[in-house]
Amino acid sequence: MVRAFLYFVATMIVLVIIGTFALNYWSDKATEIAFVPNTEFVEQDPLADNAYADPDMWYSRPGIGTADPARYQPAIAETQNPLPRSENEGTLVEQASKAGSRRITSEEEEKAPPFAVFFVHPTSYIPTNLDRDIQWNARLGDKETEDRARLFLRGLASPFNRAAEIWAPKYRQATVGAFLTDKPEAEQAIDAAYGDVEQAFDYFLESVDKDRPIVLAGHSQGSLQLLRLLRERIKGRPVEKRIAAVYAVGWPISLDHDLPVLPLPACERANESGCILSWSSFADDGDPTQLLKRFRASPGFDGKPRGDTPILCVNPITGFANSTAPADDNKGTLVPSEDLTSGELVAGAVGARCDQQGILRIGDPPAMGSAVLPGENYHVYDIPLFWRNVQEDVVTRVREWAAANS
Template sequence: MAKKFLYFIAICIVLFLVGRIGYEMFQDELAELALVPSAEFTPTEPMEANAYQDPAMWYSRPGIGVNDPARWQPAYAAMSQEETDLVAEQVADQAEAAATTQRAEQRKAPIVPDYAVFFVHPTSYLSRDNWNAPIGDEEAERIARIYVRGMASPFNSASEIWPPRYRHATMGSFLTKEPEGGQAIEAAYADVAEAYRYFLSSLDEDTPIVLAGHSQGSLHLLRLLREEVNGSPVADRLVGAYVIGWPISIEHDVPALGFAACATPAQTGCVLSWSSFAEPADPSRVIETYANSIGFDGDKRGSSQILCTNPLTGVFGGSADASANLGTLVPDDSMSNGELVRAAVPARCDERGLLLIGDPPELGSYVLPGNNYHVYDVPLFWANTQADVNRRVSAWAAAR
């Protein structure tokens, strides 16, 4: 009996190793098989000009009420007395520094104005049934609301937050070289652009704006910056563009955007971006895809440095200890709730432009291969992102 059991264990180990080796060798092919639609691309009809007048086309906007996911405010996790004393000391130091700055600039510092946020959520449609998510797809909508709750909520000090529903490209669109993938992304952008135009038309002409998104949402925002914002009257109202979780080449992309990378914590009209990996990091597949992609200037991105904003400091590059982390949003198992944990992870931009966060934190089961914390790019630095946007809005107001 014991011998049979050992044979069984040995067979299981062999099957596991063979399966693991097969996955490592063919994971791209397996992912494509699982996620890329086999159907022909069916062109989506353009949104009607007034489609985004309908409140149902937004996850959040003025008047949504108590079920507004972007207005969620997580609580801080309980702390030990030692941690409480340390935080109190840090808050006191920050308050004294802020008071000193306020006294120095008292005469010219205006009241911080209201501001509005246009937020584009990442991919929540994984089906192979369509190249673009149908509006109202139950599972895609459920996941999208979780994303809005966790990623748009750091901007909840805004007077208005506008995350649109849009027919975003399915996950498989990014895993194929076939033209249908590009067509699906193009169709998704058309919806985002239409929603953005309605967002602008709903604001007072002097309202400062923030653009924010993640992953596919950031990809669309980068195009929006180039085609709709750059050179337009609204460019002077741009506080910042938080295009997170999508690699941006400093050499081949940033100059074409018309907006610089944020170099200081209070700079406005600039771009912030980061892509998070725990250590040891294996970003080989991300780097390979990035290197072979074409930049906004028409050249291959190659080995050019990726834009890395350190979310703990608000500046380009550099490093910061975990003590500078004001609060990581640690989700529960459902990913629909969570609590803030202070000093959970550090942040360091490496020479490639990836954001390294030290040892892998326990945030859930959605960590990608290679210690890629893509899904958690914003939650890792929830409270710092909130502090960052408030600081830049204040700076924008002070400059006027």
Template sequence: MARKFLYFVAGMVVLVLAGAFVFQVYGDELMEVAFVPDTEFTAQEVLENNVYADTNMWMARPELVKNNPALWLPAGYEDMDEAFPEAKKAAVFFIHPTSFLKKDRWNAPLDDTESQARARIFLRGQASAFNAIGDVWAPRYRQATLGAFLTDKREGQQALDAAYQDVLAAFDYFVAEIPSDQPIILAGHSQGSLHLTNLLKDRVAGTPLANRIVAAYVVGWPVSAENDIPEMGLDVCESPDQTRCILSWQSFAEPADYARIIRVYDTTIGFNGQPRKDTALLCTNPINGDISSSAPATANLGTLVPNDDLSDASLVAGSVPARCDDRGFLLIGDPPEIGPYALPGNNYHVYDYSLFWANIRADARRRMTAFLAP
């Protein structure tokens, strides 16, 4: 399912470098030339046992206070609700999206300054939504380069498999390190959510750990409600106060053109071994916290609008609506003025969290409160 799904992220860069017209005419070819490595895949060295005990292997974890991007808040923002007491906080495991764009190798080295800086920007706008309800753990991992999603070469899948091994190692350390009864929230975006779907299948489904999951936010990646969810160990979040369940959405302004995503999605096989073709995507409305619903802009508690250099953002309430369409995509009305990285087809993938940051924050608090209720 990963192959060619993230073409639109490459589109963001291509649009900047080549211009919209060139992208529309030669988009797929340009992206493959620009991003797909032409080198052989080299198997990564297996990480040493317990390597994630080193705080340097994390961009966010409880011990990291200085320059922790997950602790960021918009200027002037203050939570109106009381903080959860220390003994009742969740542990949040967050997997960041693709930040490595180079084509000289298939997996990001851990010391790549550019991709690490980009990942920290993503964490500020995404993982920060969860910092009111618990401690965020966000591992560094040797993620697949963007080009791995844009090719049929077997090296692309090899790169994704290698990245997933790092995620598994980080998650296993995370689970072993936190108290054995601490509630857990799982979250990711894009490539991070791809790894999260597999993690749910391989580490949560059918295990006692499933009972500790408050919710899993599988954002910016297509999930088949029929052919994936039954193998992922949790139910769909059908109501705003439900727990032990999964949320997922992909954001498009209108008119939305997601034909390319559907073409790829319809060629893939679900976790249950059946074709995903013509099955509906799981669509959570992040404003309402339920599925397949509509919400007016007035119900949006706050959208993050970044400044020009992405160093900060302001919170603007009431500007973006949301509704799930029949195929399972989240439609947000007219294109909002949120920044220059809207992608072809009115795809707001880059802003999946930013569009609904305050509502996601409220959603996590509400589910955490319900989870802790006697």
């Protein structure tokens, strides 16, 4: 299980190499040629009405047992030494391993009322035209795509592993190129992916205890699909009152043109329930231009251009918006060793502050390996950077929801 997160990082390194080459050396047009399908959009057959009754349609769900990728639990590094800021000083885990590590014991776990998590994974269908013709949507059963999704879940969904139930569906996601073009086929592909997510959510609702609080979580494309789910399937319905928290991480949310349309507010307090958390991580001198360019040119959830408006930033260390926290308050970053043979939670590795744009700045980051995107974009690490704080944050919000609804 220790290697689970590391396989995730190793996979992302390959993607970063592709992304770095595309963003740094190719023109925007060449990047589009490489990643955007050159085929027509082909609508896939609808799933059967009872498709999600099949356990094989889920990466995570009750009954999977030790094979469930979302149930990964890393060791904790025991070190109080200063943390390295460059590879020349050694990695965090190399330093931590000298002091030893331990597992979290049951006595350390704060109890929370039973809750259910619905997690939508990020884009794992990442082919290029250099390899083969790209389809606009992934096909179910594509081994490379589904293996990659499982790896992502081990690194991104595991902080929610104190839930009584974690459900993470397979869905015919839009290819990565759908987010690099204005072609109408891109929107069709994203819409098609949403149809599967909504159907999976309906089955999830039928399957969980009707009084159990719900946490929605996702990353990148997964967060985009969750935000639509909030607007179209949850807003104004009884299930809205059951949402203890929404973790829509790695997808910008406009404060002026998106948030007012959503049924839940941004999280303003660390002990608030029924609210939304979102953040996008960059080093202090990182450049978020690529992240914001297409987002700001597209219409908001209210139908109006987003323009140069700030985005939602809820600091995952403090648990509330537009705040600052030192590294000492970070209870555990999930980091790999240099050779990717081990991984542990290291406390105090990185701080965080929300800047005026709504970007989460993480200072001068420690040595985290090669999976950092161009512009010192720590998108890959949005959740692992704050793994332990997120794990505790969700328990706090569920406990607050339970107290308010007892």
